[in-house]
Amino acid sequence: MSYSVQHPKKKHILIKSFSQLQKLITAIDILKNDSEINSQLSILSMFTNEQSFKNKKDQIQFEKQLKEYWKKVLGSAIEFGIFKNPEIGTVYIIGSLTSLFMHEINGKALGGISVGLNGILRGLGAGKTNADTFIEMLHNGNYLLIIRGFDDDLHHLKTALEEV
Structure with missing residues (x-):
């Protein structure tokens, strides 16, 4: 009798930085249109409209608008959160x-x-080094697209996103 040990596939991440919102949306469209890929995505960004935080009413309205915008872009219900990081400022995920x-x-x-x-x-x-670089990019106003998936899928996505 012989046994074969199955090693479970592990998920890893691919992080790509975008300085322009339109390029991020193009990348998201590529991800949404590739039905063969089994991945999860997240987006990190700075709150660039700090003027909206002068009073709570404005902040709540701005958060609602932001959440609705991303719900339309992603085409599904989304998890959304905001936190204030002492080193770089207010970030949303x-x-x-x-x-x-x-x-x-x-x-x-x-x-x-x-x-x-x-x-x-x-x-x-x-x-x-990569984490520090990504945090610096985030602080400088870039969007971070974090894709979690299996190695084969991430390799395919990395190739597909090179042009964006």
């Missing part, structure tokens, strides 16, 4: 990783703790 970034520790979102963003990105598989 959309997608499957929202609960990870918004997980509370002592009443604060994990992403809002001083080393939280770095720890999350490193825990997802980004090296220290």
Whole structure:
């Protein structure tokens, strides 16, 4: 009798930075139109409209508009969260990783703790240098598209997104 050991496939991440919203949307369209890919996506971005936070009413309205916008772009119900990171400012997260970034520790979102963003990105598989670079890009106003999937799918997506 012989046995074969099946090694379960592990999911990894691919992070791509976009300086322009339209390029991010193009990348999302590529992901949505590729039915062979089994992946989860999340988007991290800075709140660029800080003027909207002068009073709570404006903030709530702005959050609703932002959530509705991304719901239309992604074409489905989305998880959405906002946290204030002491090093880079107010950040929002959309997608499957929202609960990870918004997980509370002592009443604060994990992403809002001083080393939280770095720890999350490193825990997802980004090296220290890459995590620091992505956080700097985020701070500079770029959008981070985080795709979680199996290696074959991520390789395919990386190739498909090279032109964007």
